Amino acid sequence: MKFEMYKDKGGEFRFRLKASNGENILKSEGYVVRASCKNGIDxxxxxxxxDRRYVRLVAKNGEPYFNLKASNGRVIGTSETYSSKQACENGIRSVMTNAPAATIEDLT
Incomplete structure (x- = not known):
């Protein structure tokens, strides 16, 4: 698992957390400054x-997803949608297990 830090088309810095199979698991909001994006990864x-930092949600199309929140309640990452509640829980478990030691690849 790794974080990729990149610049979007609007020039903002963002990160995504990618599983070992290349799938995106979590993505960030846009940040104006690179240091703020790095702080988001941290x-x-x-x-x-x-587990208490994860908010389980359901998209308009009925597919489950989750937000990861910081201690101040601010969303620091949003998952992709999943085909089932169990798949969403598997995604959460993967982030819980692997994100703390994930490497950072700076693509900016």
Whole structure:
């Protein structure tokens, strides 16, 4: 698992957490400054092992997904949607287990 830090088309910095199979698991909001994006990654690493930081949600199409929140309640990452509740829980477990030690690849 790794974090990829990149610039979007609008010039903002973002990160995504990718599984070993290349699938995106978690993505961030846009940040104006690279350092803020790096802080977001650090916050994911610090909060990802705490189940209480995950908010389980359902998209308009009925597919489950989750948000990961920091201790201040702010969303630091949003997952992709999943085909089932169990698949979503598997995604959460994967982030909990692997994100704290994930490497960072800077693509900016």
């Amino acid at each position: 916050s994911v690493k610090m909060n990802s092992d705490k």
